[in-house]
Amino acid sequence: MADQHAQSGEDSRPIEIPAIRWDEPPEGPVLVLLDQTRLPAEEVELVCTDAPALVEAIRSLAVRGAPLLGIAGAYGVALAAARGFDVDAAAESLAGARPTAVNLALGVRRAQDAYRTELAGSGDVEQAAGAALGAARALHKEDAEASARMAERGLALLDELLPGGGHRILTHCNSGALVSGGEGTAFAVALAAQRVGRLRRLWVDETRPLLQGARLTAYEAARNGMAYTLLTDNAAGSLFAAGEVDAVLIGADRIAADGSVANKVGSYPLAVLARYHHVPFIVVAPLTTVDEGTADGASIEVEQRPGFEVTEFAAPQAPVAGGEPGGGIPVAPLGTQAYNPAFDVTPPELVTAIVTEEGVVSPVTAEALAELCARSRQVTQSL
Numbered sequence: 001m002a003d004q005h006a007q008s009g010e011d012s013r014p015i016e017i018p019a020i021r022w023d024e025p026p027e028g029p030v031l032v033l034l035d036q037t038r039l040p041a042e043e044v045e046l047v048c049t050d051a052p053a054l055v056e057a058i059r060s061l062a063v064r065g066a067p068l069l070g071i072a073g074a075y076g077v078a079l080a081a082a083r084g085f086d087v088d089a090a091a092e093s094l095a096g097a098r099p100t101a102v103n104l105a106l107g108v109r110r111a112q113d114a115y116r117t118e119l120a121g122s123g124d125v126e127q128a129a130g131a132a133l134g135a136a137r138a139l140h141k142e143d144a145e146a147s148a149r150m151a152e153r154g155l156a157l158l159d160e161l162l163p164g165g166g167h168r169i170l171t172h173c174n175s176g177a178l179v180s181g182g183e184g185t186a187f188a189v190a191l192a193a194q195r196v197g198r199l200r201r202l203w204v205d206e207t208r209p210l211l212q213g214a215r216l217t218a219y220e221a222a223r224n225g226m227a228y229t230l231l232t233d234n235a236a237g238s239l240f241a242a243g244e245v246d247a248v249l250i251g252a253d254r255i256a257a258d259g260s261v262a263n264k265v266g267s268y269p270l271a272v273l274a275r276y277h278h279v280p281f282i283v284v285a286p287l288t289t290v291d292e293g294t295a296d297g298a299s300i301e302v303e304q305r306p307g308f309e310v311t312e313f314a315a316p317q318a319p320v321a322g323g324e325p326g327g328g329i330p331v332a333p334l335g336t337q338a339y340n341p342a343f344d345v346t347p348p349e350l351v352t353a354i355v356t357e358e359g360v361v362s363p364v365t366a367e368a369l370a371e372l373c374a375r376s377r378q379v380t381q382s383l
């Protein structure tokens, strides 16, 4: 059945613009983003010269995805420092730009701590700005390394769970190079399978309402020459029923101490489907996404997005105050209220495995989670 679906992947040119980069033109340092709101139509750079511009880019999802938000937050602090702005004010606004991905506040804190420590020691603001930039660069590099290790471990797990090879993987949202200093989290595992000839098909959930699957994962899959097929989110059930899914691979925005996983809205229904159909549901995330400070799923703050993202198609992704019309094509009567959480929470009992750069937690038991939290604490405290 899989081979009857349209095989895409014709545009296999490499992605030329990195998701994020620091630059120092003569006019002063800038943070350059690949504007993800314009993909896949155009590859356009968005240049941020201060923290408010970056906050806007974060809220509008020009830059998004948990690990990349952490990297962006750290560079944002470095940018404020390098341009002589109030670093603490910048850090506060950046950390609060989106609430669910724990990596954002963590990245901000890391650069802010580096700035403060250097300032307290040397009293030199330039050196302190350099320290903040050093912290951001280190995080960027570490994320790329973590990404490569997650891909390796995730592929080994797939091979163990699905010894026949020819993996048919369903993924949701976007978790590739567009969310990372490297090749991503869940998507990086699928890409690793592709490289060794073991990916038969990547099923890409379109991911309503902002279409991160259709716009971004399909774009990355095409650019990597993967055999992929796009489906509407509500077609997933029939795909499972047809026996077409061997495993679900998703990323995470926050993993609570009890193993609850917050990820793009629509992940939880996939976990329920996966359980019913006896398909492994695998979460791939760096240790920095594990948050011991959040006790359980109910304690995770889920971002609520403006209703127009649901009531309109192709609304410009501007940071508009909740509920205002967004200038897109209306698909519901004017004045319709919309429920638009950006994320949902999957309980640990539905998670087959959590893959981090250091290993695989499976089964997701209280004991294994305690170890995961302890390791995450060591990693994040040493940052």
Ligand SMILES: CSC[C@@H](O)[C@@H](O)C(=O)COP(=O)(O)O
Pocket: 061, 064, 065, 066, 067, 101, 172, 173, 174, 175, 176, 179, 184, 185, 186, 212, 250, 251, 252, 253, 263, 264, 265, 342
């Ligand atoms: C590493 S990707 C994990 C998540 O950040 C990803 O799946 C996701 O939900 C992103 O949501 P987004 O709202 O696009 O930032």
